[in-house]
Every structure is written in structure tokens, then in C-alpha cells.
Amino acid sequence: xxxxxxxxxxxxxxxxxxxxxxxxxxxxxxxxxxxxxxxxxxxxxxxxxxxxxxxxxxxxxxxxxxxxxxxxxxxxxxxxxxxxxxxxxxxxxxxxxxxxxxxxxxxxxxxxxxxxxxxxxxxxxxxxxxxxxxxxxxxxxxxxxxxxxxxxxxxxxxxxxxxxxxxxxxxxxxxxxxxxxxxxxxxxxxxxxxxxxxxxxxxxxxxxxxxxxxxxxxxxxxxxxxxxxxxxxxxxxxxxxxxxxxxxxxxxxxxxxxxxxxxxxxxxxxxxxxxxxxxxxxxxxxxxxxxxxxxxxxxxxxxxxxxxxxxxxxxxxxxxxxxxxxxxxxxxxxxxxxxxxxxxxxxxxxxxxxxxxxxxxxxxxxxxxxxxxxxxxxxxxxxxxxxxxxxxxxxxxxxxxxxxxxxxxxxxxxxxxxxxxxxxxxxxxxx
Amino acid sequence: xxxxxxxxxxxxxxxxxxxxxxxxxxxxxxxxxxxxxxxxxxxxxxxxxxxxxxxxxxxxxxxxxxxxxxxxxxxxxxxxxxxxxxxxxxxxxxxxxxxxxxxxxxxxxxxxxxxxxxxxxxxxxxxxxxxxxxxxxxxxxxxxxxxxxxxxxxxxxxxxxxxxxxxxxxxxxxxxxxxxxxxxxxxxxxxxxxxxxxxxxxxxxxxxxxxxxxxxxxxxxxxxxxxxxxxxxxxxxxxxxxxxxxxxxxxxxxxxxxxxxxxxxxxxxxxxxxxxxxxxxxxxxxxxxxxxxxxxxxxxxxxxxxxxxxxxxxxxxxxxxxxxxxxxxxxxxxxxxxxxxxxxxxxxxxxxxxxxxxxxxxxxxxxxxxxxxxxxxxxxxxxxxxxxxxxxxxxxxxxxxxxxxxxxxxxxxxxxxxxxxxxxxxxxxxx
Numbered sequence: 015x016x017x018x019x020x021x022x023x024x025x026x027x028x029x030x031x032x033x034x035x036x037x038x039x040x041x042x043x044x045x046x047x048x049x050x051x052x053x054x055x056x057x058x059x060x061x062x063x064x065x066x067x068x069x070x071x072x073x074x075x076x077x078x079x080x081x082x083x084x085x086x087x088x089x090x091x092x093x094x095x096x097x098x099x100x101x102x103x104x105x106x107x108x109x110x111x112x113x114x115x116x117x118x119x120x121x122x123x124x125x126x127x128x129x130x131x132x133x134x135x136x137x138x139x140x141x142x143x144x145x146x147x148x149x150x151x152x153x154x155x156x157x158x159x160x161x162x163x164x165x166x167x168x169x170x171x172x173x174x175x176x177x178x179x180x181x182x183x184x185x186x187x188x189x190x191x192x193x194x195x196x197x198x199x200x201x202x203x204x205x206x207x208x209x210x211x212x213x214x215x216x217x218x219x220x221x222x223x224x225x226x227x228x229x230x231x232x233x234x235x236x237x238x239x240x241x242x243x244x245x246x247x248x249x250x251x252x253x254x255x256x257x258x259x260x261x262x263x264x265x266x267x268x269x270x271x272x273x274x275x276x277x278x279x280x281x282x283x284x285x286x287x288x289x290x291x292x293x294x295x296x297x298x299x300x301x302x303x304x305x306x307x308x309x310x311x312x313x314x315x316x317x318x319x320x321x322x323x324x325x326x327x328x329x330x331x332x333x334x335x336x337x338x339x340x341x342x343x344x345x346x347x348x349x350x351x352x353x354x355x356x357x358x359x360x361x362x363x364x365x366x367x368x369x370x371x372x373x374x375x376x377x378x379x380x381x382x383x384x385x386x387x388x389x390x391x392x393x394x395x396x397x398x399x400x401x402x403x404x405x406x407x408x409x410x411x412x413x414x415x416x417x418x419x420x421x422x423x424x425x426x427x428x429x430x431x432x433x434x435x436x437x438x439x440x441x442x443x444x445x
Numbered sequence: 446x447x448x449x450x451x452x453x454x455x456x457x458x459x460x461x462x463x464x465x466x467x468x469x470x471x472x473x474x475x476x477x478x479x480x481x482x483x484x485x486x487x488x489x490x491x492x493x494x495x496x497x498x499x500x501x502x503x504x505x506x507x508x509x510x511x512x513x514x515x516x517x518x519x520x521x522x523x524x525x526x527x528x529x530x531x532x533x534x535x536x537x538x539x540x541x542x543x544x545x546x547x548x549x550x551x552x553x554x555x556x557x558x559x560x561x562x563x564x565x566x567x568x569x570x571x572x573x574x575x576x577x578x579x580x581x582x583x584x585x586x587x588x589x590x591x592x593x594x595x596x597x598x599x600x601x602x603x604x605x606x607x608x609x610x611x612x613x614x615x616x617x618x619x620x621x622x623x624x625x626x627x628x629x630x631x632x633x634x635x636x637x638x639x640x641x642x643x644x645x646x647x648x649x650x651x652x653x654x655x656x657x658x659x660x661x662x663x664x665x666x667x668x669x670x671x672x673x674x675x676x677x678x679x680x681x682x683x684x685x686x687x688x689x690x691x692x693x694x695x696x697x698x699x700x701x702x703x704x705x706x707x708x709x710x711x712x713x714x715x716x717x718x719x720x721x722x723x724x725x726x727x728x729x730x731x732x733x734x735x736x737x738x739x740x741x742x743x744x745x746x747x748x749x750x751x752x753x754x755x756x757x758x759x760x761x762x763x764x765x766x767x768x769x770x771x772x773x774x775x776x777x778x779x780x781x782x783x784x785x786x787x788x789x790x791x792x793x794x795x796x797x798x799x800x801x802x803x804x805x806x807x808x809x810x811x812x813x814x815x816x817x818x819x820x821x822x823x824x825x826x827x828x829x830x831x832x833x834x835x836x837x838x839x840x841x842x843x844x845x846x847x848x849x850x851x852x853x854x855x856x857x858x859x860x861x862x863x864x865x866x867x868x869x870x871x872x873x874x875x876x
Contacts, residue, residue: 029501030498030501030502033502034502064521067461067521067525068524068525068528070460070461071461071464071465071525071528071529071532072528072529072531072532073532074532075528075532076527076528076531076532076537078538079524079525079527079528079531079537079538079539080524080528082520082523082524082527082539083520083521083524083525083528085520086517086518086520086521086524087517089513089514089516089517089520090495090498090514090517092513093499093510093511093513093514093517094498094499094502094510094514096507096510096513097499097502097503097506097507097510097511097514098502098503100503100507100510101502101503101504101505101506101507106510107509107510108510108513113589134589158544158565
């Protein structure tokens with residue numbers, strides 16, 4: 015008997031009909047002889063509706079109370095899902111984050127899991143019941159208060175439960191068929207990955223792939239949890255996200271004995287959510303970069319790529335560019351402007367028409383020539399590269415926003431990632 | 446410093462604007478130097494909406510899961526209310542039934558309170574915060590499951606908190622000005638009662654007065670809690686529901702030193718929700734009535750009044766009539782029909798066009814002639830009495846349903862209850 019953790023997002027439980035469909039799917043897995051723990055999100059847009067309500071009451075809701083409010087969302091979906099399963103003749107019990115033993119720190123709205131004590135879930139499983147757990151929520155032992163895990167919290171709940179219970183696999187149900195070599199809406203010949211390593215998945219998620227949240231992947235990597243990202247609209251095998259050397263026999267069986275030899279390149283991702291700030295005319299003397307990024311750090315901005323040009327010998331001045339989420343642009347510009355006199359730079363440029371392309375593959379470690387091939391493909395397509403940044407298993411480049419889709423396609427082709435057929439993009443309501 | 450428990454029903458917190466209005470009211474009471482614990486219901490019709498959702502998923506929702514589902518309602522309203530108060534600069538913390546220490550038995554959907562351990566509420570009060578508690582919900586220690594208290598549960602929550610905390614008064618906010626000598630929509634000259642004893646209130650509630658739930662009044666009576674039923678739409682004094690000999694100084698001050706001498710008659714109430722069953726041609730031999738009501742009891746019907754006619758000497762047969770809620774009529778008729786051969790009665794009559802009028806007053810104990818006066822008033826108005834039943838402080842009569850409003854008015858007048866002016870009926874969205 016295997017223990018399977020299944021996670022269903024808001025779009026999978028958007029209304030009573032969807033809930034019944036998900037219940038049937040869970041019962042089918044149970045019938046196949048498995049123990050099952052389910053992590054479920056709030057129905058459809060209900061979390062946003064609760065947020066709206068809070069903002070009608072006050073522009074800045076108290077964080078403790080906001081968590082109390084938002085956790086009502088999963089309470090509703092999990093209770094409905096449990097009653098749907100029970101009406102099909104199978105035992106099911108719903109558990110809040112607190113009842114399921116999701117112990118977190120006290121950071122309301124973005125709590126981190128510090129311990130998982132799933133005693134009640136084990137009892138339920140021992141008695142043959144399906145355990146339904148509220149995603150996204152936890153409990154702090156010191157304050158005895160309810161917390162939420164922040165964006166992507168339900169994925170994290172599922173992974174944390176899988177780790178604590180030693181599950182054979184953690185299935186993440188979504189509205190697409192799995193992880194693709196590129197976004198199939200942009201690259202029609204993108205292919206679904208049979209498998210992707212967790213470190214590649216981390217880089218893909220960081221580079222804009224939306225299917226999985228970084229935090230859940232990090233948790234899975236740290237705790238050796240194998241994920242199966244698959245569609246809630248069909249029974250196809252999706253993508254296995256594995257930790258080399260720690261793949262479970264169950265996950266290996268899903269992969270159908272395929273040799274787990276890593277391809278050089280897993281996929282390519284694009285991100286249009288960033289902007290570029292250029293600090294112009296910075297005196298090229300030691301400590302100036304540190305001074306600038308200290309100012310930026312104080313705004314809590316998430317700086318991504320940084321490039322410093324070679325100093326022009328004639329002036330002794332240089333330019334420093336960095337990218338960050340567009341939503342954080344204004345606060346950083348303001349902070350830098352306030353300190354312009356102290357730092358002594360000439361001016362600021364702001365560019366929100368950039369796109370970032372990231373090529374990800376664990377095979378880069380042992381293969382040379384990957385960057386050369388990337389740059390050549392872009393050059394041949396007439397696409398100009400504005401910034402470059404690399405990690406061990408990723409190369410990112412910044413281009414103009416309006417060339418990013420073409421860039422994705424030519425790079426996808428250049429690295430031999432194109433499938434023979436165009437991918438079928440399944441509907442779903444997005445998330 | 447006084448400790449005040451305030452209860453706000455669903456219509457008082459139906460939307461963001463109402464919640465802000467209630468928050469201001471609570472803050473005003475806090476500013477006046479009081480400690481405050483609030484019990485709050487779910488917003489407007491949200492409990493019914495959750496019930497609808499459950500029935501879309503399954504016709505018979507599992508009781509444990511239904512309680513889990515419904516308790517999301519107060520979670521939402523209490524969190525919004527707490528954030529509204531916090532945004533006004535006062536500390537407030539919301540608590541679920543479980544966090545507030547509302548310990549119940551394990552009867553899902555109709556749990557009874559077995560203990561109240563309000564440690565967290567006391568801590569909050571000690572730290573100067575306003576404690577907002579979810580009405581209607583509790584927690585069972587053995588199963589560790591969430592329970593609900595059933596209809597009128599939020600009133601009961603408020604009273605139980607007031608008892609456990611030794612509050613000076615428990616204010617029940619509603620959409621009318623208090624308890625009236627009769628329903629002002631039917632009897633325009635009904636007057637608001639300054640005070641009513643808890644035993645009178647119990648009889649009025651049992652007789653159809655809708656403002657307070659019987660269970661909450663029973664709890665208040667048993668634990669010596671003084672209630673103040675008042676409007677959430679104005680600052681008028683409402684009605685004090687007191688336990689003779691146990692009225693708190695705070696409540697006495699609300700009554701403004703009026704002599705607490707009980708009037709003979711507190712009020713008159715009507716109930717159109719009952720039907721009359723007549724078992725015709727019952728052999729007038731010992732044990733037949735017992736046999737009949739044993740059959741009725743097995744259906745769990747709530748029999749109210751019972752009348753047995755004098756036997757006709759010529760036939761040795763008698764008729765037995767009783768009233769019960771219309772909703773329970775069909776099951777009782779079926780049960781009796783199934784046993785007709787065994788009991789040996791001739792037939793059944795069912796009449797759902799009856800009205801019940803109840804005259805309530807603690808002064809009846811020491812005043813004779815009350816029934817005579819009642820019967821005379823009805824006779825003079827040409828209203829026929831079909832059944833009579835009395836308790837120590839109540840007389841109930843059954844009449845035709847279409848005469849009940851007229852009956853209310855003539856009895857109200859006959860006992861000198863008419864006010865000089867017509868009552869102003871305040872709006873409110875009902876409940």
C-alpha cells in the first residue's frame with residue numbers, strides 16, 4: 015500500500031460540480047489501494063473575495079485578523095470535499111492547518127513551517143479514512159494564533175505533509191499537463207517533460223515558469239520529496255520532479271523504468287515582470303556599488319541581475335544596471351533619488367520594456383559551449399542581448415520585451431527541444 | 446470598570462458598512478471605560494449560503510463536515526470586525542469557539558455547552574484588548590472536533606461567556622427596540638417592556654416571541670446572567686431580562702432605580718406555526734392515551750397542548766386533540782395510522798389553520814380572575830376558543846388562525862397593556 019499526498023488548487027474546486035469531480039478522482043486513487051492525504055486550496059476566487067471584503071473594512075487589515083479571515087476559505091472547500099467523499103461511501107475527515115499539525119513561525123501572511131506533527135492524520139489513515147487538509151494555513155505554538163503561508167502556500171502544505179508522513183509521492187494537480195520545455199502558448203512545439211530535477215525546477219520557477227511555486231520546490235528538494243505535477247482534467251502521467259538519488263520506487267514506477275539520465279537542457283522560460291534600473295555616471299571608486307545596493311536593500315526590493323559596465327577611462331565614471339520586479343521600481347527610484355547627493359551619481363534610467371529569457375539544464379555543468387550556442391541562436395535571429403547572468407545550471411539574458419517570444423522559440427529550436435507535434439494546451443481556468 | 450458582553454446577530458454585520466458601524470458602537474462602549482467581549486454571528490445570509498453549497502454537493506452532508514463548513518461563517522465576520530476595531534486604534538482579537546474555550550458535547554449541529562474555559566479571553570481583556578468571539582460554535586474535547594450549537598447559538602454563546610466571565614450584563618443587539626408586550630406589527634399599541642423576568646421571557650419565547658431563543662434565556666436563568674435586549678440601530682435602553690434577586694448593580698443602573706415590582710401581565714404572544722391533530726373515537730378505557738402518546742413520542746414530535754374531551758356516555762368513546770409544529774404533522778399522522786388497529790380509534794383529523802395565543806405574567810400566581818378576564822375579552826370579540834392550557838404564569842388558548850391578530854389586540858387592550866402612542870417599529874433586515 016502506498017501513501018499518496020494530492021494537492022488540488024482553487025480552480026479544481028471552484029464550484030460544487032468541480033468538488034464532486036475531484037472527490038471521485040480521490041476515491042478512484044483510494045480504490046486502487048492507496049492511503050491518501052489531500053491538501054486543498056480555497057474555492058476559485060474566494061480568497062480574493064475575502065481580501066476585497068477586508069479592504070472594504072480597512073485599507074490596512076491587521077495581519078493576525080487577515081489570516082483568521084483568509085483561512086475561512088480552505089475551511090469551506092475542505093469541508094465540502096470531505097462531505098462529497100463521504101457521500102460516495104468512503105470515510106473522509108477534514109482538518110484545519112492547526113489540526114493537521116502544521117506548526118509555523120508567527121509571521122502572519124508569510125509564515126514558515128517549523129514543524130509538522132500529523133498525529134491526527136496518521137490516526138485517520140490508520141482507521142481507513144481519507145484525510146483532507148486545509149492548504150495554505152498553519153498555527154504558531156507560542157501565540158496560539160492561526161497563520162498563513164503566503165502565495166503558493168497550498169503547494170507547500172502538500173509537500174510538507176508528504177515529507178512528514180514519508181509519502182511515496184506528492185501529486186500536484188493543476189490545469190496543465192505538467193512542466194513543459196517552454197510555455198506552450200508561446201512555443202507551440204514545446205514538449206512536456208517526463209521528469210525534471212528539483213534544482214532545474216527551482217531555476218525554471220525562478221525564471222518565470224508558473225506551474226510550481228519556488229518555495230514548495232525548495233521544501234521538496236530539502237526533504238527528498240518526489241513530486242508529480244499533472245492535470246486534474248485527465249489521467250495522463252505528468253512531470254516527475256525528482257531529487258537525484260532519492261527518487262521513490264513509486265515515482266520510478268510512474269516513470270515506467272525510463273533511464274534517469276539527465277538531458278543537457280531541461281527547458282527555457284521567460285519573464286516579463288521585471289524592469290531595469292540604470293544608475294548613470296557612478297564614480298568608479300571602491301565602495302560605490304556597495305553604497306548603491308545598500309540603499310536598494312533598505313527598500314526590501316528583490317534585485318535579480320546586476321551588470322556593471324567597464325569604466326570609461328576618460329571620465330572615471332561607470333554605469334550600473336540591475337533588474338527587479340516592476341512593482342518595486344518606484345520605491346527604489348525614490349530611495350536612490352533621495353541619496354543622489356551622497357552617492358554622487360549623475361542620474362537614473364528606468365526601463366520596463368525588458369524581457370528575461372532563462373535556459374535551464376543540469377547538463378550545463380558538464381557540457382561546454384552552451385552559452386555560445388545560445389548567443390549564436392539569438393544573434394542569428396537579430397535579437398540583441400542587453401544583460402547576461404549565469405549560474406551553474408542556468409543562463410539568463412535580458413532582451414527587449416517585444417522580442418522575448420521569438421527568442422524563446424529560436425532558443426527552443428536551437429537546443430533540439432522541439433517536439434514532432436504541437437502541444438495540446440488544455441483549458442482550465444488558470445490560477 | 447464593568448465587563449460587558451455584547452452579541453451582534455447576522456443582520457447587524459451583513460456587509461462592510463454594517464461591520465464598521467458595529468465596530469464604532471463597540472469602541473464607544475470601550476471608551477466609556479468598560480471591558481468588552483463580543484459574540485458575533487455570521488454575516489447576513491452567509492450561513493444559509495454555505496448550507497446551500499453543502500446541499501449542492503450532497504443531499505445529506507456529514508454532520509462533522511457540516512459543522513466544519515458552517516463555522517467558516519463566524520470566522521469571516523469576527524475577523525472583519527476585529528480588523529475594523531483595530532483600524533480605529535483600539536486593540537481587538539478574534540477567537541474561534543475553540544480558542545474561546547466553548548467546550549461542548551459531541552452532538553454535531555446541536556451541541557450543548559458543557560464547560561467554558563475563557564483563559565485566552567481573560568488574557569486579552571487583561572491586556573486591554575476587546576475580545577471578539579465566534580458565536581454558534583464550540584469544540585469537543587474527546588473527539589477534538591469543531592461543533593455548532595444549533596439555532597440561536599450565538600445568543601447562547603454570548604450568555605455562556607457572560608456567565609463564565611461573571612459579566613455585569615449581557616447585551617443582545619437586535620433589529621427591534623427590545624421585548625414588547627405584543628408583536629408591534631400586529632398590535633400597534635404594544636409597549637416596550639422596561640424589564641421582564643427570565644421565567645416570563647421563557648414563556649413568551651415558547652409562545653412565539655422571536656426576539657430571544659429559549660435556550661439562551663434558560664442558560665441565563667440557570668447561571669444568573671442579566672440580559673439587555675436592545676436595538677443595534679439606536680442608543681435607547683431596551684428591555685432588561687432579569688432573574689429576581691440576582692440583578693446586577695450595572696443592570697439596576699440601566700433600569701434607573703425603578704422599583705422592580707412585577708406587573709401582573711408582561712405580555713401576550715401568538716404562534717401560527719402549530720397544527721392540531723385529533724384522534725377521533727378513542728375507546729375510553731385506561732391506558733389508551735398513554736398508548737397514543739407513546740406512538741407520538743417515538744416520532745420525536747414536540748407535542749405542545751393536549752385536550753381530552755369528556756366521553757360520550759352512550760358510546761364509551763372519546764376524542765383526544767393535541768397540537769404540534771406543522772412540520773412534524775405528517776410523520777405523526779403516518780405513525781398513528783400504522784397503529785390504528787392496535788389502538789382501536791375510529792379516525793384522525795388534521796387542522797393546520799389554528800392559532801395559539803399565550804398570556805404571560807408572573808403576577809398570575811397571586812392574582813385570580815386572569816383567565817376569566819381573558820375568556821371574556823375573546824368572547825366579546827366573537828372569537829371562539831378551541832383548546833385551553835395553563836401553567837403557573839401562562840394561559841394559552843387555541844383559536845382559528847384568521848382570528849389570532851384580532852385576539853392579540855383585544856386581549857392586549859383588556860389587560861391594560863396598550864401604550865398611549867403607537868410603537869415605532871424599526872426596520873432591520875430580519876434574521
